[in-house]
Amino acid sequence: MAKVISQETFDGVVQENIVDFSMSPVEAKEETIKQFEAQGINLANIIKDLQINEETGRPMITEAIDALKLHISGEKKLPVEEEVEELQVLESECKKSIPHRVFAAKLGANNILVTIVENQLTNERNKEVLIASLQSFNALLNKQPDLFDAESLSLIIKIIQEFKENFKILSLSLQWLAKSCIMHETNRQNIVGADIMTYLKPLVGIKDDVIIRDLCACFRYLILDDDIRVEFGKAHEHARIIASCVLVELTQLLPEYEDPTLLSDMILTIASLAVRQELCVVVEDANGLEYLFDSMKKHPDHAKLMKEGLKLLRALAGNDTTKVHIVQKGAAPVVQNILLNHRENEQVAGHALACISTLTLRVKDNSTAFFEAGVVENIADVMALHPKSKNVQRNAAWAIRNMVSRSRDQCESFLSHGVEDLLNQAMTDHPSVIQDVKAALRDLGCKVHLKEEWTGTAEKVISK
Known part of the structure; x- marks a missing residue:
């Protein structure tokens, strides 16, 4: 099993290198890492980029939390300006990564901030300190909701x-x-x-x-x-x-x-x-x-x-x-324009096609409204523009199927814009949506092989 050390041990050696050997923080960290790795120690659990105080050699987040602890306990009250500065150090370090926030929480940052906010609401009421403490809270709590x-x-x-x-x-x-x-x-x-x-x-x-x-x-x-x-x-x-x-x-x-x-x-x-x-x-x-x-x-x-x-x-x-009212109040030309203006945007185009599919499902009048708005050509264009997008091809198949399933007179228009070839290509490129594509081809009246997935098993019934 690989040997490990605590964050405190690592920080202590960095401090020693700075104070006793007059190294810069960067040099001290590099030397500390070399020392421990030479001893076969795994440093995967160590935060190596804590900001270091060049004078004391200690991590600034540790110093900030210690100073705030003394402040709220009354042992060493800080002026407002210094209290805000310590809170800003805490916020800055917590914004760096989850390990930084976990380290701050282990040092008791959450309880300190709760006490500071409570004091501001009951006694001190300094808005500058309250804002700084809330900013620190937001940085600390990010992806640490258990606090x-x-x-x-x-x-x-x-x-x-x-x-x-x-x-x-x-x-x-x-x-x-x-x-x-x-x-x-x-x-x-x-x-x-x-x-x-x-x-x-x-x-x-x-x-x-x-x-x-x-x-x-x-x-x-x-x-x-x-x-x-x-x-x-x-x-x-x-x-x-x-x-x-x-x-x-x-x-x-x-x-x-x-x-x-x-x-x-x-x-x-x-x-x-x-x-x-x-x-x-x-x-x-x-x-x-x-x-x-x-x-x-x-x-x-x-x-x-x-x-x-x-x-x-x-x-x-x-x-x-x-759903009926949505189309009656003009959704068809709005969605058609989105599909036209944002046809190169894969996400927006996919959502537009899904919207057409939803609004035309089992409502013939809605399908007619979209057809008359000229959406057929736009659907074909978007399919051609995004052949590698499974989402676009699937949503387009849904939209086509729902539009023509109760309006067979639209089939010829779709076919004249080449959607049969586009759908067949989609089946080849995206096997996971093959059933959706086949449903669209079936309702368009195209030749399609529908596989019967399960036919049951015959069982011999013995009469008594």
């Missing part, structure tokens, strides 16, 4: 209640809340269980791009289902709770913002929350379709906005009545 606890949640709620006018502090608190939700179902359930929507809902009315962006991120992260440690999560239930509180308000905010990136986040959030048929109707009744089409028409060249808009249309089409 989040009931005390942290309590602090976030207090900040939201007390600092609604300070957008910087409010934004950092929302980011802290969002990071605690990633890959941690228990945190998400505890946050929702603490009636967090009572405190988040009033923030939807704040007219600030950053706050709305961070708020949307919180809503989306609360409905994640990414914790492999939990067999069953409550993503759907959380989505229903959040949607019942803010779905109408979020939808009605769309016409009030111009930034396409922010609009993309808002549209993505609305799509993530519309998880039930009745919620699709809620968005439609709040004029969501009109607001969405207006946003997409204002920013036709913004790929992310187009992609998220197409996702929302697909989500709302989960309600059959809303």
Whole structure:
């Protein structure tokens, strides 16, 4: 078994090389690594790029945490400027990598930051220190959601209640809340269980791009289902709770913002929350379709906005009545223009084809609307442009199948644009989607070999 050492031992030798042998931090690290490797010691668990104090030879993150410990204990109080500087060192080191953050957590950084924030909310109330501590918290908690606890949640709620006018502090608190939700179902359930929507809902009315962006991120992260440690999560239930509180308000905010990136986040959030048929109707009744089409028409060249808009249309089409209304209100030319203008963008084109597939499924009038909008030629062009994209070829096959399955009169037009050859090529290039492609060829009336996968086995019945 390979020999290993602790981080403290490694840092101690680096310090010794700096103090006793007057080496620079870079030289000291290189010499320390050579020494241990010569002894056959495995350094895979060692963080080798900690920032070193050239005078003391100690890692600056260790010195910062030690100084903050003495400060909060009252043994050696720091002036505000120095306290902020130590917090900034902690933040800077934690931003480097997960090992840096794990090391800081082992040194007790989380408890120190909780105490500092609590002191700022109860006694000291220095906004500069509070901002610096929240920034450090966000750096430390990134991909370390296990550090989040009931005390942290309590602090976030207090900040939201007390600092609604300070957008910087409010934004950092929302980011802290969002990071605690990633890959941690228990945190998400505890946050929702603490009636967090009572405190988040009033923030939807704040007219600030950053706050709305961070708020949307919180809503989306609360409905994640990414914790492999939990067999069953409550993503759907959380989505229903959040949607019942803010779905109408979020939808009605769309016409009030111009930034396409922010609009993309808002549209993505609305799509993530519309998880039930009745919620699709809620968005439609709040004029969501009109607001969405207006946003997409204002920013036709913004790929992310187009992609998220197409996702929302697909989500709302989960309600059959809303699916009909989507096309009646002009979805066909909008989607056709996206497919035309973004045909070289594989992702956007794939989403556009999937949207056509969803909207035309089992609805002949919708298929007719897309056909009359001239989408046939665009589908063929996109297939030809992205022959190596399995996603594009599969979604195109779905779109073709759903359009012609109840409208056989469209088959000739598709065939005249060469989709039969394109589909046959897709079968060769992408065997995993062969059944989807065959379904499209079958409904187009083309020659296709349909293999019967299972015919059953004959059993002899013995009568008694």
